[in-house]
Amino acid sequence: MPPYEEDTRKVQTAVIGQPDSDWPAFLPFDHDDFDRFMLGRSRDDFYCGTLLGGCGKKLTAKRYLHKKCHFAHRPPVHCRRTQTGEDSADHLYIGQALQHWLRRQGHQKVRVSYPDLGSGPGGAVEVRFGSGTRLIRVQMDRMSLKQWEATRAQLAAGNVRVQWVYGPNSGITHNKVKAEGHAIRFTCRTEGGTRKVYVGTQSPDHSVKLTTLNECHLTDEGIVTPHLRDEPSTAAEADGDTDTTIELAFPIVPGQLAFTAAVPTEEQNVTARRLYDADVQPAGSVMTRMRIALPLHSVPPSPHRLNVIESTAHLIPLPDSGTERPSWLIEAVGFSPLLTESDPRWPDLRPAPEPRTPPTPEETAPAKDEALVKFLRHRLMQTAHSRGVINWETLLRYKGYAPGDFTPQDRVRLLVAVDHPRSNDKPVLSSLVRLAHQEPGPAAHFHEVLAGLGWSADLSPEKVRDIWERQRKTAYDLVRGETPSKNTASTGGTAPADSDLISRFRTELERVAFRRTLIDWSTLVKLTGARSAGITPSARVRLLVAVDGSYSSKRPVLSSLVKLDGQATGPAPFFGEVLKGLGWTSGSTSRSPEAAWPAERDRAYALVAKAASASKNPPSPFRDDHGLWAALGIKRKTVVKAVRRALVSAAERQMRVSWQTLASAAGIKPEALRDPTRASILIDVDRAAGPDGVLLSSLVVSSGNLPVPYFADILKYLGRPYSSFPIELSRIRKAEQARAFAAYAWSANRTEA
Template identity: 35%
Template sequence: MTLLPDEEDTRKVQTAVTGAAGSDNPVFLPYDHGEFDLFMRGRSRDDFYCGILLGGCGKKLSAKRYTEKKCHFAHRPPVHCRRTANGESSADHLYIGQALTRWLAGQAQRQVKAVYRTVGDRPGGTVDFRLSGGRQFIRVQMARQGLQPWRREAEALAEKADHVEWIFGPDSMLAFDRVESHGYAIRVECRTVGITREVRIGTQLPGNEVEWTTLEKCSLTSQGIVTPSLVHTPHGIVPRGASTTATGLSFRLAGDTVAFTGAVPRDGITLPDGMKGRAYDADIQPLGSVAERARIVLPRTLTPPDPSRVYLLRDRVSLSPLADSAPKAPAWLLFASDVRRLDPQEAASWSELKPARPAHVTAAPSTPVTHQSAPMGPRLADPEIIDGFRAALERTAHARRWTTWEKLVRGIGAKPQQFTPEHRLRLLVALDFPHVKGKPVLSSLIRTEKGETPPFFAAVLIRLGWVPGLPANQVNGIADRERQLVYKVYGRDSASGTNRPASTGQAPAAAQAARAEADPGSKPAGLSAQTAVAAALGTLTGLRWRFDRARKDGDLAEARRAWQAAGQLYGTKLPPEIQAEYRPLLRDMSQWVHERENERTLAELRPLLDDLVRRQSTGADDDLLVGLYRARDLKRKYHGKLPDDLQDAFLFCQERLAAVTAPGAEGARSADAAAPRLGKNKLNELATVVRSLLQDSARAQATITWSAIRNRLTVEVPHLHPDDQGQVLVLVDADTPPDEPLLSALVTTNQGDIHPLYRHVAFSLEREVPVQQDELRSWWQMDVLRLYSIWKHR
């Protein structure tokens, strides 16, 4: 209601902003007159505004002190204000925005600003933060919203960012759906404390219990916000209470990433606490991995899976180690709330799952077939093959031609017989993945000898996102349309447009282009400068797609490789006038890689420095020295300046390091710290001996300390510098297969606990380990047990 000009404003307005009408600095006027003077201390009576971000008119407000009724702000007549929210919670969105901005600055996100959006008639219906150049997004949902509209909005946001973190305000009921889909939801609320509104962060868990804490006790990761009630694992963020079960650690997996077949019901199986359903033993294959035996638990409401079909695990998939002493018992327990049966064409993509034929199906009489073992694959690794294919197809597109599968394979020095149909499909899908608007399908250039669309192209389309079961004429139409798009992107404008198979003379050129991508600094023989630049631009486009895919998947190692290859290509193959056009691309790639690297560094450095600062001992014990040296190495890896709190902590630790290693100081430096640094050859020699000792320890089902290692060394090095200890263990595990635990996990402190170097070795070898110390210890214990199992019979 609009008040008349000469009417006094008698509404009780409890919140305002200071500084200016458009300010986002909120103030709350306490009800009690006893706190009024405290509130006004250091403030001017002309400093309060009916803030625009509060839905107000922007005019000045007066702070009114009363003894017999509530103190409040009042408009100065004449009054023309349509503000509808006036109570103590009416500025909570600003308090929340300010608190999150300060907290994000402490999480190395200093340039982030809150954006307040009006939803319906509610000012500040959402509070938004864009991080990492917009690749990470935080939305605080304050306004009420229907479930379906919110889901559509969430999907739209997810398409524009690598990760969207949702925080739900007191009035939002959407947190209950979030708990159902993710196992938890993050809440936020404000409460009056004296003369201000205090922001609290809550974790809503199954059963709708909310555990409240402060922002200072939370941390930010690339996968979202981690509260004290949550655990950050390499497989995602999960509730702390769900991180340990009767089977040990439990991890949340993405849906549609694990397939299974041959499901056999298992009755009488005792399930972990809180897990309900029917158990099956089955063959599983995670995406990009090998098949193995596992136990699966599915809701009893689902139709039992047919053992002769292949299925995908879908919603709310979790993975736990399975402790079962029976011979050949499954090693893993998986749970999913839903499954999807694959048609035969889709199932063929999961090449290691071989479902048994149904018992009721009898083989029809047929001509006997002599089965031969699958030919061995090429010596090149898949990434090298894909890079070679991409370079060859880009050159084919530049000439506005097409090629055959056989000629494409020979162009990289391989033979068609070396590829199974499943391997071929996997390579072509990886070549064109992901398929997004405007990106052409390079494999559309592959034709049969007669110039027709090959039969396997339909399977490639399905894996890239097209609808299964398209008729042949539609598949041919897609192939023709994509081929024309390839020509538009990679072809030369002056070409005649005649489509004909690539001649045999093109194979060496394709191989040259493949070598050029593998070594961007080299110059292919026989290529003109203009052709070389065109080839470089095509390769740069491929590297950009590789980087975008890795960024979407959160694969830092792959993103770093694509960025480095693009940087080398940019600096050696592109002339200055073209470099300027692609400079923003390289800057975006480097910024993302450096930010992710900084996140990983901070995730290890922050708890390490906290532990070192809390230490009371000033003695030069092994753990203290190793921690101090590790902090120094992490600081060197950080891009830019450390956050102020970490910089102060580091300087404090640096002074302590100088004190404990100074000659003649009380508690003089240990023999390890005084030990001379070793050369590369000596470190390699030691690593060979230590590796053997650790393997013996694994066979004996035991751990070992550095003191024991030192006593058993056959070379004359009685003590090792802490940096050399870490380097030796890195060399020990340099060739450890990625699917096996690190042998260095068997090195413990003198108390038999996890050694500080365990995290350092994992970090150096790009192994994912938990950030929190208690989760890391559980992870380490699991690694030790797995090593015992692996080496028991080796």
């Protein structure tokens, strides 16, 4: 086997969903942990992420009994990733943890970035919030004192409040300790098959006391750990400040205290806190009126809901309290509203009545959530049809969201909307949703979903599990029973829900015909966003018949381009059934499906090519997200023109360029466009070159001066000689580069003359 066809390097971390994802995955070393890790996941979920400094290609999780489990690249491999150990994704874990922590405290506009400081993405983690006016910067890479001071000055000049915290290897925390008496550090440890994030407080004696983010507060100064609250500042002692008065405060057990009927107070003099007076009841005690202090930027509590304080909080006596002023203050970092109007743990709490009839879950969801609820319901129906379960995180990735975009409360609200209204004749599809890394059984949020659908809020864990098992089985049985043939067998038609899928099938097969190739059934299904496990053989035939409509000498039989996985060539075993469904008879073409197949394949190639040549804008063989440009706020043709100008300039200067350079010239972020879209842009740049012109796309290189992974597809689409072998492809690329350099060197010289 040639050396480029095998990758023997061990990679311990990956990202999930797509190459530019910031959702990290650590593969546990032990085979038993491996099995738990893979629950609800597939072998196609993992990528050598670009935010890990990787190549963006898919990784395969390898299970071993007598050595460490790890990820491996799929050959051929051209990856120059340098950090592959268990800590190589720690910057992503830290970024995710900070993002979730800030969202739980009410910050909605939280943006995380991973600057490249010279050694690849993740030299630092920058988390912006508060409409971009606040920044937490986690310095991961080592940095000289001079660089540190210069970067601090640069950030300070941007009118942004910055808190500097440090990773385990930054090496400059002593400067922070010297200046302020302490430093905040982040580190990750392998626990329970994942990397858990810890926050440390470093003291002048170099000791570091660790805690979790859930135990920390956010103030105007930044992250405050329990150790900073409990210990006097060393810097203050050095300045002669000997005031050691400690405020009396009692810690409150998380999840044991709830409140309602909260109204803002007239007194708002607590720094970085907003005050509310509310009815408060600890579990097992009586209700009383207390004052609550919440972070300034947190979402105000609704007086019409029950709210539970589930994070660390403290009970503080208020001085000079009178008959009309509460005697106690609860200082909390956040709260979680319940979906129910009452809870047996706090029987005395009664929320203020809503000013109007409470809306249904669909009405409470924002308009932008309606499409998401519809999508989730459709995906869960597919999951039920394949008798499987699916991770909540994977569900979101299918729609292009990150897990951090939704709070746990959002998750419950959306799943309740998916199954609303509750009915005995339909299953609770939310029973098929689990969380990544959870143990087998119902998800932790399932009892809240049940409560939102009308079940009792105080169900025992055993009762919740019993409902979960029954609803999951009902989902499998009912959805399996609703086979497509019930609605379409008599007419040969398709159900309305299939129309969008059929359209995507047809578009993808036209691309295949334009490239004059064949496609595996599973690949076709994956590219169109469906699940092959959820499509029965009879449904497959029905879908392909619907793609082609009916047999006609003027209509290409696109289904002839579909083959089974692993099949070399020739008609698929189901091709005869498709032809029969199209109305084909032995007298209308060759005598048998096997003999008809090459003719129908070539006819599909010819008719699609003819239609493309007659069009001013022939179809691209690559999938291109047409909604992408609106999201980026730029026109596609503007990007094409900018990329062409940059490539012409590079040719005149006899230089090769990376996609990062082209993206910068077009005014977009390099990671904004995926490989298929990049390829389609380079095709448009070189489309006018014809069969003999110079190819500016040959000047685009990846790391190590190698051809970009889609260069062969560009050549193939433009009708140029191409090869699937890297050595031969590199030779073609170098020849095309030489032609481009020669052509534009002459042009540049003529301009100068």
